[in-house]
Amino acid sequence: MSQTMPGKPMPDPSPDTQPYWDGLAQGRLMLQRCADCGRIRHYPQPMCAACHSMATDWVEASGEATVHSWTVAHHPFHAAFRADLPYVLVTADLPEGVRLLAQLRDAEAEALRPGLKLRIGFEQNEAGLTLPVLRPATPG
Amino acid sequence: MQLANKAAVIGVGDTDYTRDAGGRSALSLQLEAALKAISDAGIQARDIDGIVMPSPGGPVVAEELVTNLGIPDLRFSTGTPLGGAGPVAALQCAAAAVAAGICSHVLLTLGRTGRTGQRIGARIQQMPQFRIVGEFEAPSGALAPAQYYAPMARRHMAMFGTTSRQLAEIAVTTRQHAILNGNARMTTPLSIEDHQASRMIADPLRLFDCSLESDGAAAVVVSAADRARDLRRPRVLLAGMAEGHPDSPSAITQRADMTRLGLAKAAPRAFAMAGVTPADIDVAEIYDCFTYIVLCQLEDLGFCGKGEGGAFVEGGALGLKGRLPVNTHGGLLSQAHIAGMNHVVELVRQLRGEAGRAQVPDAEVGLVTGYGDLGDGTLAIMTRG
Structure with missing residues (x-):
């Protein structure tokens, strides 16, 4: 190659x-x-x-979010994400009536359940693109 | 005009399904399948006057079929761009064309070098129907069908208590059928424990919840039912057909109820057209890119209520001696991923009594579904005519 x-x-x-x-x-x-x-x-x-x-x-957006569903990516479908594996992709309900898909930070997938309260944050990736991320609303 | 029973599938054909077709092109594979389907129908290639490409813009275009098969007078050419829902959508499209008298014999082919050619992760990023998720979800790392569909399965589990072992039931039964088929990529038995031990791809989907990227092709010929009466093989009538498109068709993330597919809209229409109910179905070939997609479709088809799919599939219920024999050829999970064209071929063989060791005794009424492009659903109910 x-x-x-x-x-x-x-x-x-x-x-x-x-x-x-x-x-x-x-x-x-x-x-x-x-x-x-x-x-x-x-x-x-x-x-x-x-x-x-x-x-x-x-x-x-207000910054509030709750868990709707999620997946944990384990298989490297794209070489550029291999180093990030495993990562959790959360589908979150926003109080504005729409949903957000973003990676989870500061928590494990095992802690997730529908309705769990999250906060929206932001992170710049190595290409300089800023993307939303989701964190538990109450740390720990 | 009512389309019910106006058209029939008169010929089917397929290649060997392999991990590696030895460098053969997708066109070569599709031509082989097409010739077999034409021969099976008892017509000549020159009799083909319609082509519906279930995967338009794919590796083969209709003009290449015309050129190689020597079709002198193509009167109808179109495509059904619904991903894995395309083959069954193409059946409805072909049926409408022959019923309207536009053409007489319509060829549908689908085949690819999905394993040795371009892999799915790379393919879908070039497809216009994935533009929305490509812009808004791929940068966060949602890149492949497994990653788009896994949250649907996780939501189903969270809402209804569906388990990974129930998904395993689907994989295990489908593998048993593949072993009986004789033209399937997977030929060794699979246990629920094997499934549970397989590596995670996109939680909750494990390796054995996922279909097999494959090399191969399948083809069918659809003709007007009255013209099909005198041909070589028993007619298989297209009794009921419908397609359904989900809410928020371009993004599962924004779909109000992500546990309901487009098929939920199509199913009542197709059953009403055919004049049958789920209880009348002897055999069902259900699109199985992932085990969960089978479970969800069983619900959306009305074989059980929403949320009851996990209990429905337990205890070998989808086996040849179960309450509803499903994917009797081994499906995309264990025969090959030919985007569901192999499901159409298998249903026709079942209804002709030509399904070999996986034959469902006295199968007279069956259905085949398609699923693709983030939730499009298609359904064809066929009867031995």
Whole structure:
């Protein structure tokens, strides 16, 4: 194999999604909101499925989250993540009515159960991309 | 126009299913399967006048089939881009085309070098239907189907008490069927303990919860039911068909109920079209990229209630002598991952009584499902005609 190892996947933002990534770069989880009917949606998309408005604004997430489900990645499907294994991917309910997928920090998968309270944090990876992470709301 | 029983599967064919097809191309494998299906149907390649590619944009395009098979007058060419739900979606598409009189004999082929060619992790990152998760989830390390589907299984376990040993029941029974089949990649018995000892891939999915990336191809020919009457093999009628798409089709993460697949929407439509109920099904070929996906589909099909799938599969219930024989060929888990086209082939063989040592006695009504692209579901109910 003469190829160099591929790096971690990087987003290729569109005009519709760029504000989300700009927010993360500043350590803020920004959620898209319909400027007409007020419905919050995630992931970012050009149209509100409820009222079909394409007018959008952005609101910062409260930072609260609860566990909806999770998995623990053990198999290296991507060479760039091999050194991170095993890692826990949590699907979390946000009080804003959408879900967030992020890696778990400062806890083991065994501690997880649906409804467990988490806090959203931020981490920059080796490629300079800031991503959300999730931590237990109450340490220990 | 009602589509029920207007079309039939008149021919099926498949290659050897292997870990390594010895450098043969996906096109070569698909042509071999196509020729076998055409011969099985008792028609000539020149009679093919429709092609539905269940995996459009895949390694083979319809034009290559036309060129190699010498098809002189293709009247209908399309594709069903639903991932593993594509083959069964293609059956419905082909049935609609022949019932409408657009064409007479439709060829469906699917085959790939999934093991020796490009692996799944690399493949899906190039697929447009994975663009959303590619942008928002892959950077965090959710990169492969096992990692997208494992949280569905974990949620099911957390809500309903489903266990890994219950998932093992599916893997063990499917392996028994593969051993009977004779054209399957996995040929050694598997126990629940073997499953429980296998390494974790994406918790709660272990190695033996996962299907086998494989080399091989399978093909079928669909024709109008009235034209199929005089052909070589018994007709297998397409009695009921439907596709269903889940809520939040591009991201499981945002799906209100991640334990319910698109199949839950399709199943009532297909059963109503066929005029049968789950209790009438003699044999079921259920898309099994992962054991959990079988369990969830059994619920979404109505064989049991939501949350009851774990209890339903216990005690060899999916075996040849069980309450519902499932994946009698060994499935994607133990025969080969041919994206479910091998499930279509097996159902036809079962209903013709040609399934060899894994034949379900007197199978007259059966179903085959497809599942793919983060939750799309398809269902075809077939009857011996």
